[in-house]
Amino acid sequence: MNATFTLLEMRRITRDWAGMFFTAVLPAFFYLIFGSTVDAKSADIGNGNVAMYVMISMAAYGAVTATTSIGGNAAVERVQGWGRQLGLTPLADSSYIAMKALIAMTVAAVPILLTYVLGAITGAKGSAAAWALSAALVLLGSSVFALYGLLIGTAFRSEAAVGAAAGTLVIFAFLGNLFIPLSGALLSFAKLTPLYGYAALARYPLTEGFLPDGSRDPLWLPVANVVGWALVFGVLATVLVRRGRERQ
Amino acid sequence: MAAVAWESGTVTTSTTATAPAIELRRLVKTFPPQRGSHDTEVRAVDAIDLRIEPGEVVAFLGPNGAGKTTTLDMVLGLTEPTSGTVEVFGRGPREAVVSGAVSAVLQTGGLLRDLTVRETVRMIASTYAVHSPVDEVIDRAGLATLADRRVSKCSGGEQQRLRFALALLPDPRLLVLDEPTAGMDVTARRDFWDTMHADASAGRTVVFATHYLEEADAFADRIVLVAGGRIVADGTTAEIRSRASGRTVSATLPEQSRSRAVAVLRGTDGVRGIEERGPRVLVSATDSDAVARLLLGELGGTDLEIVTAGLEQAFMALTGDGRDRTTDGEGAGDSGHAARLDARLDARLDARLDARLDARHDHHEEELVR
Numbered sequence: 313m314n315a316t317f318t319l320l321e322m323r324r325i326t327r328d329w330a331g332m333f334f335t336a337v338l339p340a341f342f343y344l345i346f347g348s349t350v351d352a353k354s355a356d357i358g359n360g361n362v363a364m365y366v367m368i369s370m371a372a373y374g375a376v377t378a379t380t381s382i383g384g385n386a387a388v389e390r391v392q393g394w395g396r397q398l399g400l401t402p403l404a405d406s407s408y409i410a411m412k413a414l415i416a417m418t419v420a421a422v423p424i425l426l427t428y429v430l431g432a433i434t435g436a437k438g439s440a441a442a443w444a445l446s447a448a449l450v451l452l453g454s455s456v457f458a459l460y461g462l463l464i465g466t467a468f469r470s471e472a473a474v475g476a477a478a479g480t481l482v483i484f485a486f487l488g489n490l491f492i493p494l495s496g497a498l499l500s501f502a503k504l505t506p507l508y509g510y511a512a513l514a515r516y517p518l519t520e521g522f523l524p525d526g527s528r529d530p531l532w533l534p535v536a537n538v539v540g541w542a543l544v545f546g547v548l549a550t551v552l553v554r555r556g557r558e559r560q
Numbered sequence: 561m562a563a564v565a566w567e568s569g570t571v572t573t574s575t576t577a578t579a580p581a582i583e584l585r586r587l588v589k590t591f592p593p594q595r596g597s598h599d600t601e602v603r604a605v606d607a608i609d610l611r612i613e614p615g616e617v618v619a620f621l622g623p624n625g626a627g628k629t630t631t632l633d634m635v636l637g638l639t640e641p642t643s644g645t646v647e648v649f650g651r652g653p654r655e656a657v658v659s660g661a662v663s664a665v666l667q668t669g670g671l672l673r674d675l676t677v678r679e680t681v682r683m684i685a686s687t688y689a690v691h692s693p694v695d696e697v698i699d700r701a702g703l704a705t706l707a708d709r710r711v712s713k714c715s716g717g718e719q720q721r722l723r724f725a726l727a728l729l730p731d732p733r734l735l736v737l738d739e740p741t742a743g744m745d746v747t748a749r750r751d752f753w754d755t756m757h758a759d760a761s762a763g764r765t766v767v768f769a770t771h772y773l774e775e776a777d778a779f780a781d782r783i784v785l786v787a788g789g790r791i792v793a794d795g796t797t798a799e800i801r802s803r804a805s806g807r808t809v810s811a812t813l814p815e816q817s818r819s820r821a822v823a824v825l826r827g828t829d830g831v832r833g834i835e836e837r838g839p840r841v842l843v844s845a846t847d848s849d850a851v852a853r854l855l856l857g858e859l860g861g862t863d864l865e866i867v868t869a870g871l872e873q874a875f876m877a878l879t880g881d882g883r884d885r886t887t888d889g890e891g892a893g894d895s896g897h898a899a900r901l902d903a904r905l906d907a908r909l910d911a912r913l914d915a916r917l918d919a920r921h922d923h924h925e926e927e928l929v930r
Contacts (some may be wrong), residue, residue, distance in 0.1 A: 324674050393670020397726070399638050400666070401687035402658040489804035 314403075314411060321415050325382070335381055336422040339374025343367055343427045346491070348434035358519040360438025364519060367431035368446045369490040371496075372511050373481070374423025375454035379416035380461035380481055383549075384474035386412045387465025390553065405553055409462070417451060421482035424450050438518055443519035453510040453538060457481075459545035460506065466552040481507070488512075493524035503529070509537020565888035579650030581765040584634055587644035589630050604630040606643070606789035612767060614649075614733065619780035622771040627927050628769040635767075636664050648734060660688055660730030665723045667739040667769075673712035675721055679702050680711060684726045691729045699897060701725035702755050708912040717748030719843040721755065741775065753779060761914050807848035811861030812839045821859040828854065 325332070346354060347366030355362045388394075398408065424447060438446075464477035484493055488507025489499075502508050512521075512534035521529045589605040612618050633639035634646050637653030648656035656662045666905045671680060681698055685691045698707050701721045706714065714722065720740060727735060740756075741749040753775070756766075770776055776783050783800050785793035794799055813821050821839060825834055830846040841861075845851045848866050851897045855861035855918070 314686050317683055318674065320679050320683045320686075323679070324672065389670065389672060394672060395664070395670075396666055397670060397684070397723075398687070399663050400636060400657060400727075401684055402660070402689070403687040491794060560768055 313414070314407065317412050318415060321411065322418065325415065325419055326485060332379070332419075332422070335378040335419065336374065336426060339370045339377065339423045340426040340430055343370040343430055344434070347436070348430070353435060354437075359442045360518050361436065363431060363434065364436040364438040364442070365515060367427055367436045368450065368515050368518060369511060370425045370501060371427040371447070372450045372453070372507075372514050373485050374427060375420035375450050375489055376457040376481055376507065376510070377478060378420040379413075379454045379458040379475050380464075380477045381464075382416040382419060383412065383458040383461025384477045387462050387469075387473060388471050390466065392467045394554070405550060409459070409549065412462065413455045413458045416461075417455050420454040421451055424509035442517040446514050449514040449517070453514060456510065456538065456542045456545060459542070459549045463545055463549040463552060465536065466549065489523070494522065495525045498523070501524075503533065503537065506537075506541045509534040509541065513538055530539070572825050579647070580611050581616065582610065582612045582767065583647040584608050584619035584631070584635075585645045587631065587634060587646060588642045589627075589634060589639065590642045603789055605634070608789070610784065610791065612765065614765050615763050615781055616781050617766045618768075618782045618784060619776035620767065620786055621771065621773070621776045621783050622786035623771060626786040628786055631786070632664070632736050632767070632769060633742055636662065653783075657732070660690065661732060662734040662736065663727040663730050663732040665720065665727045665740050667742055669806060671719055671722065673710045673723055674710065676708050677714065678707040681725055681729070685729050688730050692731050692750065697725045697728040701704055701757075702751070715748070717744045717752065718841040720744065720748075722750060724752070724755065730778060732764070733767045734767070737766065739769050739771070741770070741772070787877060808842055808867045809848050809851045809855060809864065810840050810842040810845045811855040811864045813841050813855075813859060815839065817860060819859075824859065825851070825854070911912060
C-alpha cells in the first residue's frame with residue numbers, strides 16, 4: 313500500500329463537496345424517511361427491531377453508492393489518459409485497485425456512520441454484537457462494489473458510466489431486499505443478484521438469516537453470493553483495466 | 561508496495577551494459593477493423609526492425625497515422641505487439657519501466673485536473689522505490705512558480721512540462737517523448753525544447769516522435785522516417801537531406817516529342833528520376849544546369865522551373881510513397897495536422913511547382929501562427 317498516493321487520492325475526494333453530499337448524506341435521509349417514521353419501526357426482529365433492519369439496509373445502500381461512484385470515477389480518469397500515465401510507473405494494477413478499494417471503503421464509512429448515528433438517536437434497537445458486526449460487514453462488503461463501479465466505468469468508458477452504475481444499484485437494491493420485503497418467485501431470483509448476499513450478510517447478526525416473510529437463509533447462501541460476485545467483479549475489472557491501458 | 565520492490569529487485573539482474581537502448585525485431589501491431597466496417601484489419605506497425613544505441617537522440621518523423629505512437633507504446637509496454645519482439649536495455653519493456661530505466665512524455669497521457677502540480681508529481685513519485693526529489697524535478701521542468709496551481713488551471717504547455725517533470729522522476733536512461741509539443745504555440749514549443757536542451761544530461765537516450773521537421777532537424781542526431789507502419793529512411797539529418805539533394809527541373813514538353821524526350825533524359829548522366837505529370841516532365845538531377853539546357857534547347861521545353869530539394873521534400877518524397885499504406889493507428893484528434901499533410905501531398909501531386917512552393921510558404925506561415 314502506498315500511503316502518499318492514497319492520501320492524495322483522499323484529498324481529491326474531500327475537494328468534491330457536492331459529490332460527498334450525494335453519496336454520504338442521501339442514504340441517511342432515506343433512513344429517516346423509510347426507517348424512523350414507519351409505524352412498525354419498534355417491532356422486534358431477531359436481535360433488534362425493524363428500525364435497525366432498515367438502518368442496516370440504508371447504510372448498505374449508501375456504502376455501495378459511495379464505492380460504486382468512486383470505482384466509476386477511477387475508470388473514467390483511466391479512460392481519459394491517466395491510466396496510460398500510471399502505466400509508465402512501477403505501480404502494479406493490483407496495487408492500484410487495492411488502493412482505490414481502500415479509498416472507496418473509507419468514503420463508504422461516512423454514510424454508514426451517519427446512518428448509524430441517526431439510527432441510535434431515532435430508536436433503532438439491537439444487541440451490541442448486532443450493531444458492531446453489521447457495521448463491519450456493511451463496510452467490508454461495500455469494497456466488492458468498488459470493483460463493480462470500476463468494471464462498469466471501464467466498460468462504458470464515459471462519465472455517464474458513473475451515473476449508469478449508480479442507476480443499476482437502485483434496481484439491485486430492490487432485488488437485494490433493501491427497500492421493500494420480497495417474496496415468492498421474485499425472492500428466489502433475487503437471491504442470485506449482487507446486492508442480496510451483501511445485504512443479507514450485513515443483516516445476519518440482527519436477523520440470524522430470518523426474512524420478513526418468515527423463511528430463513530442458511531449462512532452459506534449470502535456468503536456464497538458475496539464471494540461469487542466478488543470474483544466476477546474482480547476478474548472482469550482486472551481484465552478491462554488491463555485492456556484500457558492500450559490506446560483505442 | 562512490496563510486490564513492486566520485489567519486481568524491481570529481480571529485473572536489474574538481467575541488464576547488460578552493452579545492450580542497445582531499444583531493439584525492435586520484426587515488430588508488428590495490427591488492430592481489428594472498426595466494428596460495423598468491412599475493412600480488413602489495420603496494420604499500424606508493419607515489421608519494423610530498429611536498433612537504438614545508448615546515448616543517441618533519435619527523432620521518429622512521420623505523418624499522422626504512420627505508426628509512431630503505436631511503436632512507442634510497444635517500447636513502453638503499454639501495448640502488446642501482435643508479433644515480433646521489443647527489448648529495452650536488453651529486457652522486456654514492462655521490466656524496464658518498473659526499474660525506472662525508461663519513462664515517457666505521452667501525447668495523450670491524461671492528468672488529474674483536481675490535483676495541483678506538486679501533488680501530481682508527489683503522487684507519481686510515490687510509485688517509485690527510488691526517485692529524484694520532487695522539488696528538484698519541478699525546478700528542472702521550469703514549474704517552480706506553478707507548483708501550487710491546480711492542473712486544470714495550467715495551459716497546455718504547462719501541462720506538458722508537468723508530464724516532462726513526471727518523466728524525469730526515475731532519472732531514466734531512456735526518455736521517450738511522443739509528439740511532446742503537439743498543440744503548443746511557438747513560444748511554448750521553444751520553451752519546451754529549451755527545457756529539454758538544458759536537461760540533456762550526458763548519456764541519456766532520447767527518442768521523440770514528431771511531425772515537425774524543424775524539431776527533428778534541430779534536436780535529433782538521427783532521424784527515423786516512418787510512413788505506413790514502415791521505416792522508409794533511417795540516418796543522420798544530413799543523410800536524410802542528401803536523399804533528396806540536387807534539384808528538380810521541370811518543363812512543359814510538346815506532346816508529339818514527349819516520349820522521345822523522356823528517353824533522352826533517361827540516358828543523361830546525373831538524372832536520378834523522371835516523373836511525367838500531364839504535359840510537364842519533372843527531372844531530379846545532380847546537374848540541373850545540364851538538364852535545363854537540354855530541356856530548353858534540344859527538347860523544345862517551355863515554362864522551365866528549377867527547385868532545390870530540402871529536408872521537407874525528402875520527407876514528402878519518402879513518406880508520400882507510403883501514403884496509400886498509411887493506416888489510422890494513431891487515432892483521431894488532430895485532423896488539422898493530417899489535413900495539412902494532405903495539402904502538402906496534394907501540392908506535391910500538383911504539376912505546377914510554384915503551387916508547391918506556395919504550399920510550403922503556407923506551411924511556414926501556419927507554423928508561425930501556431
